[in-house]
Amino acid sequence: MYICLCNNVNDTQIRGAVAQGASSLDDLRDVLGVASQCGQCACMAEEVLACEQQRLGLFYNAGRQGHRAGQPRDMVAATALA
Numbered sequence: 489m490y491i492c493l494c495n496n497v498n499d500t501q502i503r504g505a506v507a508q509g510a511s512s513l514d515d516l517r518d519v520l521g522v523a524s525q526c527g528q529c530a531c532m533a534e535e536v537l538a539c540e541q542q543r544l545g546l547f548y549n550a551g552r553q554g555h556r557a558g559q560p561r562d563m564v565a566a567t568a569l570a
Protein backbone atom coordinates (compact mmCIF):
# COMPACT_ATOMS: atom_id res chain seq x y z
CA MET A 489 0.00 0.00 0.00
CA TYR A 490 1.34 3.39 -0.95
CA ILE A 491 1.93 5.67 2.03
CA CYS A 492 3.72 8.61 0.45
CA LEU A 493 2.37 9.41 -2.99
CA CYS A 494 4.74 12.32 -3.55
CA ASN A 495 7.74 10.01 -3.27
CA ASN A 496 6.18 6.68 -4.29
CA VAL A 497 6.95 5.06 -0.93
CA ASN A 498 4.95 2.07 0.24
CA ASP A 499 4.55 0.37 3.60
CA THR A 500 6.95 -2.42 2.66
CA GLN A 501 9.70 0.12 2.12
CA ILE A 502 8.95 1.75 5.47
CA ARG A 503 9.00 -1.63 7.21
CA GLY A 504 12.33 -2.35 5.57
CA ALA A 505 13.73 0.98 6.75
CA VAL A 506 12.61 0.22 10.31
CA ALA A 507 14.31 -3.16 10.12
CA GLN A 508 17.46 -1.31 9.03
CA GLY A 509 17.27 1.00 12.06
CA ALA A 510 14.97 3.88 11.18
CA SER A 511 13.31 4.89 14.43
CA SER A 512 11.52 8.15 13.73
CA LEU A 513 9.71 10.09 11.07
CA ASP A 514 12.88 12.11 10.61
CA ASP A 515 14.75 8.90 9.86
CA LEU A 516 12.12 7.89 7.30
CA ARG A 517 12.36 11.32 5.75
CA ASP A 518 16.13 11.03 5.49
CA VAL A 519 16.12 7.50 4.10
CA LEU A 520 13.00 7.41 1.93
CA GLY A 521 11.89 11.02 1.54
CA VAL A 522 8.64 10.34 3.40
CA ALA A 523 6.83 13.56 4.39
CA SER A 524 9.41 15.70 2.65
CA GLN A 525 6.99 17.42 0.30
CA CYS A 526 3.28 17.91 1.06
CA GLY A 527 3.47 16.11 4.41
CA GLN A 528 0.08 14.43 4.07
CA CYS A 529 1.67 11.03 4.64
CA ALA A 530 3.29 11.84 7.98
CA CYS A 531 0.62 10.34 10.24
CA MET A 532 0.26 7.16 8.21
CA ALA A 533 4.03 6.77 7.98
CA GLU A 534 4.26 7.06 11.77
CA GLU A 535 1.53 4.45 12.12
CA VAL A 536 3.46 2.01 9.95
CA LEU A 537 6.66 2.86 11.82
CA ALA A 538 5.03 2.22 15.19
CA CYS A 539 3.39 -1.02 14.08
CA GLU A 540 6.63 -2.37 12.68
CA GLN A 541 8.62 -1.36 15.75
CA GLN A 542 6.02 -3.02 17.93
CA ARG A 543 6.10 -6.12 15.75
CA LEU A 544 9.89 -6.22 16.04
CA GLY A 545 9.76 -5.58 19.78
CA LEU A 546 11.25 -2.10 19.63
CA PHE A 547 10.15 1.00 21.49
CA TYR A 548 8.30 3.60 19.49
CA ASN A 549 9.75 7.06 19.03
CA ALA A 550 7.02 9.34 17.73
CA GLY A 551 9.62 11.86 16.62
CA ARG A 552 7.26 14.76 17.15
CA GLN A 553 4.54 15.90 19.50
CA GLY A 554 1.21 14.17 19.56
CA HIS A 555 2.33 10.64 20.28
CA ARG A 556 -0.30 8.27 21.54
CA ALA A 557 -0.80 7.43 25.19
CA GLY A 558 0.92 4.25 26.19
CA GLN A 559 3.77 4.71 23.79
CA PRO A 560 7.07 5.98 25.15
CA ARG A 561 8.00 9.38 23.74
CA ASP A 562 11.70 8.70 23.49
CA MET A 563 13.63 5.90 21.95
CA VAL A 564 15.02 3.86 24.81
CA ALA A 565 16.82 1.19 22.93
CA ALA A 566 17.10 0.01 19.38
CA THR A 567 17.21 -3.57 20.50
CA ALA A 568 14.57 -6.11 21.24
CA LEU A 569 13.06 -5.89 24.71
CA ALA A 570 13.33 -9.57 25.42
Ligand code: FES
Pocket residue numbers: 491492493494495522523524525526527528529530
Ligand atom coordinates in the same frame (compact mmCIF):
# COMPACT_ATOMS: atom_id res chain seq x y z
S1 FES B 1 2.39 12.20 0.31
FE1 FES B 1 4.30 12.10 1.33
S2 FES B 1 5.16 14.06 1.08
FE2 FES B 1 3.29 14.15 -0.02
